[in-house]
Amino acid sequence: MSFLPAPLEPVRPAILRDVAPVTRLVVAAAxxxxxxxxVDPRVPAVLLAAxxxxxxxxxxxxxxxxxxxxxxxxxAAAGLAVLTLVVHPSRSDPAAATLVDLGLFRVxxxxxxxxxxxxxxxxxxAVASLLVFGPSDPTTFADSLVQxxxxxxxFAYGTLAALRVAPYLAADWSSTRxxxxxxxxxxxGPVASxxxxxxxxxxxxxxxxxxxxRMALAMDARGFDAGRRRTHFxxxxxxRRDALVLGAGIAVALVALIVGALP
Amino acid sequence: MTxxxxxxxxxxxxxxxxxxxxxxxxxxxxxxxxxxxxGPSGSGKSTLALALAGLVPHAIPGTATGSxxxxxxxxxxxxxxxxxxxxxxxxxxxxxxxxxxxVADEVAFGLENRGWPLDRMRARVPEALALAGLxxxxxxxxxxxxxxxxxxxxxxxxxxxxxxxVVLDEPTANLDPPGMASVFAHLGAIVADRGRTVVxxxxxxxxxxxxxxxxxxxxxxxxxxxxxxxxxVGERWARELDRQGAWIPSAWRRHLVxxxxxxxxxxxxxxxxxxxxxxxxxxxPAGVPHPRTASPLVQPGAVAARPVxxxxxxxxxxxxTASAGPGRFILDRVSLEVGVGxxxxxxxxxxxxxxxxxxxxxxxLRPTEGSVGVATDPGLLRDPARLRPAEIADVLAxxxxxxxxxxxxxxxxxxxxxxxxxxxxxxxxxxxxxxRFGLARYxxxxxxxxxxxxxxxLSVASACVRAPSLLLLDEPTYGMDRRATDAxxxxxxxxxxxxxxxxxxxxxxxxxxxxxxxxxxDAGRLVxxxxxxxxxxxxxxxxxxxxxxxxxxxxxxxxxxxxxxxxGAGVPAISGGRx
Numbered sequence: 025m026s027f028l029p030a031p032l033e034p035v036r037p038a039i040l041r042d043v044a045p046v047t048r049l050v051v052a053a054a055x056x057x058x059x060x061x062x063v064d065p066r067v068p069a070v071l072l073a074a075x076x077x078x079x080x081x082x083x084x085x086x087x088x089x090x091x092x093x094x095x096x097x098x099x100a101a102a103g104l105a106v107l108t109l110v111v112h113p114s115r116s117d118p119a120a121a122t123l124v125d126l127g128l129f130r131v132x133x134x135x136x137x138x139x140x141x142x143x144x145x146x147x148x149x150a151v152a153s154l155l156v157f158g159p160s161d162p163t164t165f166a167d168s169l170v171q172x173x174x175x176x177x178x179f180a181y182g183t184l185a186a187l188r189v190a191p192y193l194a195a196d197w198s199s200t201r202x203x204x205x206x207x208x209x210x211x212x213g214p215v216a217s218x219x220x221x222x223x224x225x226x227x228x229x230x231x232x233x234x235x236x237x238r239m240a241l242a243m244d245a246r247g248f249d250a251g252r253r254r255t256h257f258x259x260x261x262x263x264r265r266d267a268l269v270l271g272a273g274i275a276v277a278l279v280a281l282i283v284g285a286l287p
Numbered sequence: 288m289t290x291x292x293x294x295x296x297x298x299x300x301x302x303x304x305x306x307x308x309x310x311x312x313x314x315x316x317x318x319x320x321x322x323x324x325x326g327p328s329g330s331g332k333s334t335l336a337l338a339l340a341g342l343v344p345h346a347i348p349g350t351a352t353g354s355x356x357x358x359x360x361x362x363x364x365x366x367x368x369x370x371x372x373x374x375x376x377x378x379x380x381x382x383x384x385x386x387x388x389x390v391a392d393e394v395a396f397g398l399e400n401r402g403w404p405l406d407r408m409r410a411r412v413p414e415a416l417a418l419a420g421l422x423x424x425x426x427x428x429x430x431x432x433x434x435x436x437x438x439x440x441x442x443x444x445x446x447x448x449x450x451x452x453v454v455l456d457e458p459t460a461n462l463d464p465p466g467m468a469s470v471f472a473h474l475g476a477i478v479a480d481r482g483r484t485v486v487x488x489x490x491x492x493x494x495x496x497x498x499x500x501x502x503x504x505x506x507x508x509x510x511x512x513x514x515x516x517x518x519x520v521g522e523r524w525a526r527e528l529d530r531q532g533a534w535i536p537s538a539w540r541r542h543l544v545x546x547x548x549x550x551x552x553x554x555x556x557x558x559x560x561x562x563x564x565x566x567x568x569x570x571x572p573a574g575v576p577h578p579r580t581a582s583p584l585v586q587p588g589a590v591a592a593r594p595v596x597x598x599x600x601x602x603x604x605x606x607x608t609a610s611a612g613p614g615r616f617i618l619d620r621v622s623l624e625v626g627v628g629x630x631x632x633x634x635x636x637x638x639x640x641x642x643x644x645x646x647x648x649x650x651x652l653r654p655t656e657g658s659v660g661v662a663t664d665p666g667l668l669r670d671p672a673r674l675r676p677a678e679i680a681d682v683l684a685x686x687x688x689x690x691x692x693x694x695x696x697x698x699x700x701x702x703x704x705x706x707x708x709x710x711x712x713x714x715x716x717x718x719x720x721x722x723r724f725g726l727a728r729y730x731x732x733x734x735x736x737x738x739x740x741x742x743x744x745l746s747v748a749s750a751c752v753r754a755p756s757l758l759l760l761d762e763p764t765y766g767m768d769r770r771a772t773d774a775x776x777x778x779x780x781x782x783x784x785x786x787x788x789x790x791x792x793x794x795x796x797x798x799x800x801x802x803x804x805x806x807x808x809d810a811g812r813l814v815x816x817x818x819x820x821x822x823x824x825x826x827x828x829x830x831x832x833x834x835x836x837x838x839x840x841x842x843x844x845x846x847x848x849x850x851x852x853x854x855g856a857g858v859p860a861i862s863g864g865r866x
Contacts, residue, residue: 242384
């Protein structure tokens with residue numbers, strides 16, 4: 025029984041699923057770089073629009089599940105935007121241009137612009153990470169990192185193995201809490217709470233080491249990291265599609281920069 | 288060259304270990320033969336498995352004695368990867384060793400590591416899957432497989448690399464009855480062509496004995512007791528193995544009887560189990576349909592005679608990760624009462640909802656619908672989730688499957704004391720528990736430094752510290768040899784001295800005779816609630832389920848009258864398995 029969300033998987037064929045994960049990673053990195061360099065909110069707005077378009081038309085991901093997955097970040101983005109409106113320094117400057125004046129609360133143009141840019145950037149992070157990690161499984165991702173970028177096997181597949189162990193550790197963590205409740209152990213006050221948290225961390229560490237050891241032994245037994253050259257069951261090659269996606273992605277980034285520079 | 292494994296006085300001492308884990312093993316095994324390794328816990332069976340795969344001495348520190356030649360290579364000097372190409376090993380817990388997300392990738396993982404070219408991998412992966420009965424599973428996700436499927440996937444991953452020798456280290460120890468059945472069903476195909484030598488370590492001996500050519504028997508100190516053909520070893524050594532606490536095949540029990548004519552009943556008996564009030568020995572269930580589930584095997588009023596310590600009423604728990612369909616509920620309208628002082632066995636395949644039911648009774652998992660009540664005072668049932676920790680500890684205790692996760696103290700004494708009520712008499716209480724559970728000499732040790740069996744004893748002892756009226760246990764005999772299993776039953780009897788009820792989630796048929804009642808779950812639903820004999824006579828699971836296969840043989844051993852074991856003897860059997 026796992027209380028972690030089920031992984032998102034593409035439900036229909038899509039071009040983003042057919043390109044190498046590193047291609048998607050490069051485009052997303054370029055977009056985020058542009059979004060955070062451009063001051064004008066129109067820059068992330070263009071990128072976000074393109075990102076949502078790609079999510080709908082090119083990712084093959086189920087939309088409803090995608091929206092649910094992004095929801096926490098989008099809500100956080102909205103909250104931060106409101107906070108920016110409230111604390112923006114231009115509010116204490118009487119000369120700053122006013123967008124709306126509600127009597128007690130004045131929204132300046134500069135504050136609104138900053139809040140919007142922030143919200144759009146955070147939403148872009150949510151969409152971009154879905155576009156990078158959603159269309160293919162973690163194995164393909166690791167394979168692509170190893171094959172395209174020569175990332176060491178130990179790192180790439182070791183990380184995959186660690187990902188497999190993570191849900192067990194989450195379950196172990198909640199067990200340590202249940203144990204204390206059932207045995208009538210109550211932490212009263214901050215010091216006792218800290219002590220209990222420390223003891224639970226120690227238990228988790230012991231369990232993590234044990235699970236890690238078993239995993240390492242199983243991987244050793246199957247000849248992993250034995251100093252031989254690994255071959256690949258999934259061959260990931262860069263092709264025309266990758267060039268297409270990369271070109272289109274960079275073009276969108278340029279358009280965003282240009283739109284942002286318009287008066 | 289026809290010799291696959293050759294050992295001469297082979298032994299191994301783990302670094303920091305007080306004594307050899309394994310010593311004096313002399314063995315010659317021909318190519319294509321199947322060897323079964325027998326022995327009690329701590330007899331070095333797994334150490335031998337690790338040595339054959341070259342993990343001892345190359346991945347684990349320690350000192351070897353004698354020699355071990357595997358497929359013509361001396362394990363002492365051959366690098367592990369070279370040995371690893373000849374020997375494949377399957378471990379107990381399949382989930383602990385699965386690296387990748389998809390079945391085909393997981394099978395190919397070992398081939399990639401060994402540098403196989405792509406076209407050979409593409410040809411070999413489906414072949415290996417077919418051998419393990421997983422044809423067509425290529426694109427399935429590994430996390431969504433059942434335990435039996437995961438273990439067969441691990442076997443496919445090992446077979447894919449075409450090893451000369453396959454080592455199976457208790458491949459079914461972590462599996463539920465259907466999982467075990469599926470592994471054993473494919474073991475036949477794996478050994479059939481005699482193309483590979485197989486070494487198997489297994490507790491479920493009746494299921495493997497038919498495949499076995501030779502047996503290596505180890506004793507409790509890790510020394511070699513005997514080796515030879517099964518019949519020979521059985522005839523001469525069955526008694527000694529039994530005495531040392533190892534499981535032995537039920538066919539060998541006659542050797543015990545012959546050796547000790549008027550002796551010891553063959554295993555625990557229903558009637559003789561201590562503290563079991565007038566058992567289950569059948570009046571056959573009346574077959575009154577249960578008002579809620581309408582299952583013919585559920586009898587209301589099975590516990591009506593006793594005051595109730597816990598009641599769950601039409602409890603449904605929705606699976607937050609599932610959207611719709613049959614797997615949507617972890618528990619589906621389950622109703623159950625536990626009477627004072629009663630021991631209830633909770634059975635069913637993995638994923639049936641056993642652990643969830645325990646967690647719901649403990650108030651840790653909240654039902655989506657329905658109610659849970661535990662008796663805080665006679666006749667007063669309260670929702671365990673609303674009790675304060677100090678209150679709930681007086682009412683119930685839960686012993687987790689992994690004892691280590693439950694440790695809260697720095698020493699064994701602290702561990703027991705941590706849950707005790709403060710006040711006078713606490714020291715005496717703790718000292719008494721240390722004594723009763725045989726832990727007095729470990730009192731100042733770190734719980735993590737104890738053996739698994741000792742850790743289990745400690746977790747039961749600390750659960751008894753407030754003499755709760757309800758003790759919940761999750762798989763208390765998981766992976767244990769016969770002696771340890773007997774010890775757990777003794778523990779449970781000891782824990783019941785205060786009169787508390789017990790609910791024991793288990794896959795282990797050997798625990799059944801000591802229980803008053805069986806509750807069977809399947810896919811979240813209650814499919815059986817009644818006496819042990821009725822359950823053994825007609826388990827409400829699929830015909831291939833070992834509860835049925837092993838259950839019948841076991842029932843005879845357990846002393847259930849033969850009349851009651853005949854199919855359909857008074858108990859409405861569900862034809863075709865799942866309701």
